[in-house]
Amino acid sequence: xxxxxxxxxxxxxxxxxxxxxxxxxxxxxxxxxxxxxxxxxxxxxxxxxxxxxxxxxxxxxxxxxxxxxxxxxxxxxxxxxxxxxxxxxxxxxxxxxxxxxxxxxxxxxxxxxxxxxxxxxxxxxxxxxxxxxxxxxxxxxxxxxxxxxxxxxxxxxxxxxxxxxxxxxxxxxxxxxxxxxxxxxxxxxxxxxxxxxxxxxxxxxxxxxxxxxxxxxxxxxxxxxxxxxxxxxxxxxxxxxxxxxxxxxxxxxxxxxxxxxxxxxxxxxxxxxxxxxxxxxxxxxxxxxxxxxxxxxxxxxxxxxxxxx
Amino acid sequence: xxxxxxxxxxxxxxxxxxxxxxxxxxxxxxxxxxxxxxxxxxxxxxxxxxxxxxxxxxxxxxxxxxxxxxxxxxxxxxxxxxxxxxxxxxxxxxxxxxxxxxxxxxxxxxxxxxxxxxxxxxxxxxxxxxxxxxxxxxxxxxxxxxxxxxxxxxxxxxxxxxxxxxxxxxxxxxxxxxxxxxxxxxxxxxxxxxxxxxxxxxxxxxxxxxxxxxxxxxxxxxxxxxxxxxxxxxxxxxxxxxxxxxxxxxxxxxxxxxxxxxxxxxxxxxxxxxxxxxxxx
Numbered sequence: 001x002x003x004x005x006x007x008x009x010x011x012x013x014x015x016x017x018x019x020x021x022x023x024x025x026x027x028x029x030x031x032x033x034x035x036x037x038x039x040x041x042x043x044x045x046x047x048x049x050x051x052x053x054x055x056x057x058x059x060x061x062x063x064x065x066x067x068x069x070x071x072x073x074x075x076x077x078x079x080x081x082x083x084x085x086x087x088x089x090x091x092x093x094x095x096x097x098x099x100x101x102x103x104x105x106x107x108x109x110x111x112x113x114x115x116x117x118x119x120x121x122x123x124x125x126x127x128x129x130x131x132x133x134x135x136x137x138x139x140x141x142x143x144x145x146x147x148x149x150x151x152x153x154x155x156x157x158x159x160x161x162x163x164x165x166x167x168x169x170x171x172x173x174x175x176x177x178x179x180x181x182x183x184x185x186x187x188x189x190x191x192x193x194x195x196x197x198x199x200x201x202x203x204x205x206x207x208x209x210x211x212x213x214x215x216x217x218x219x220x221x222x223x224x225x226x227x228x229x230x231x232x233x234x235x236x237x238x239x240x241x242x243x244x245x246x247x248x249x250x251x252x253x254x255x256x257x258x259x260x261x262x263x264x265x266x267x268x269x270x271x272x273x274x275x276x277x278x279x280x281x282x283x284x285x286x287x288x289x290x291x292x293x294x295x296x297x298x299x300x301x302x303x304x305x306x307x308x309x
Numbered sequence: 310x311x312x313x314x315x316x317x318x319x320x321x322x323x324x325x326x327x328x329x330x331x332x333x334x335x336x337x338x339x340x341x342x343x344x345x346x347x348x349x350x351x352x353x354x355x356x357x358x359x360x361x362x363x364x365x366x367x368x369x370x371x372x373x374x375x376x377x378x379x380x381x382x383x384x385x386x387x388x389x390x391x392x393x394x395x396x397x398x399x400x401x402x403x404x405x406x407x408x409x410x411x412x413x414x415x416x417x418x419x420x421x422x423x424x425x426x427x428x429x430x431x432x433x434x435x436x437x438x439x440x441x442x443x444x445x446x447x448x449x450x451x452x453x454x455x456x457x458x459x460x461x462x463x464x465x466x467x468x469x470x471x472x473x474x475x476x477x478x479x480x481x482x483x484x485x486x487x488x489x490x491x492x493x494x495x496x497x498x499x500x501x502x503x504x505x506x507x508x509x510x511x512x513x514x515x516x517x518x519x520x521x522x523x524x525x526x527x528x529x530x531x532x533x534x535x536x537x538x539x540x541x542x543x544x545x546x547x548x549x550x551x552x553x554x555x556x557x558x559x560x561x562x563x564x565x566x567x568x569x570x571x572x573x574x575x576x577x578x579x580x581x582x583x584x585x586x587x588x589x590x
Contacts, residue, residue, distance in 0.1 A: 036322075059563070059588065069373060070373060271556070272374065274323055
């Protein structure tokens, strides 16, 4: 029955065999997961955010567990764009859809990164990380100011012919405004939400649990917030939405699709279960079959609101 | 650095394991025995990630993250199509380990492993001194058991008190030289493991190589002694980690070669002189 379901979706021009991506920063450069599953079982994956030069992260402690979630403040530790293109990308099987994530401190950094990444035929799309909640400069500065965000998206749009995704921050008052800015500035799709800015304290030592003091909260704890924001963004724009935030089960993913997401990203759950992406993809197809949807794409926006039949 | 080469670890698997036994061995101490289908075997010093939230029919997301646990015994691979029994030693320290301690035979638990680097084996002709504090001794058992043929092996097992000691009989049964220490003197020699280590190093014998696993201050003390006496010293570090296979980047420790190293992937076993001990949390 599941076999008869068409699982393909189109995320802003990226043809995906199923709607499940794995989220940047939770899936390394892909090969780390090869022992646990066939990477081609995913719709695709978003690689760890890249900077122009290799970057070392924050001092420890960098992570902490919280109720149904975790805090992290890694700070975009990565191997740099050159090593990614030269060493990591060639290691990936040709049938794996790879989306590259860019991080910078000014629009020029982002554009240069996007340009270099776009030159590779193995890069299926570009995701702008405009939302990392725990770096001193860059990222979230853009994601919290509609004017800066618009300028950033336009700048990157001008240099890449590839499908352009923007990963949005939940740390804003009006997510619909940010979504509209992305659409107006040429983004092909938006991904939301990134981690929620948060902190935690150790009462015995009276110290913050993270060396960075502030971190990003992820995991099931943020899922209802993410769902609300995807729903609001879906009312505001017509470009596709990729729903992200605390997805662990296929049913979690289906909720995002019902609220208007075309695809989803699985993040923190990759840590608990390195095969979770494949299981969520299979489970979405099973859900569609069980509920009589011939295509999983039909789940997008299929929420039944109060008063509707 | 050591002369021997590190072993090549097996490819990890992700699987549901069945609890065979969960024996209480002292206050808060548990010996957890899991039957693991398709277990590829492990090298001395390697660990697995166990998900306390994924340990019953009613899965929970709180606590969310899996816990790293050193493989104590059961380093041989399962027979083709079969299961291997693998033992872990754990001490209840928080909610995650409490849930692991409450597992009953027949229950299943999600596991990812084996993970991480392994100890470089004891070199022939050396005097190997293994120093274990608390549950840190779990990382040393297989090393002790493999190292007995052509090297002199000493194991120093230390804990705060007699009730905190684990696995003493297992180590005794290996026929290695066992030295027990407790901080309160309730069993063995009263004092710290480093007191006994100092005495052993004063005694005449072949050149010593140290292998340490336990609380960070204990390993740091061993590293200092090794540095002062120009001895090889390998340590197996502990750290919080969310994944165990190199993607969450949460378990970073500062290293002298620059930047940070991931305990889950480059470690947990390090040469003690690689680690910037002052930078450990």
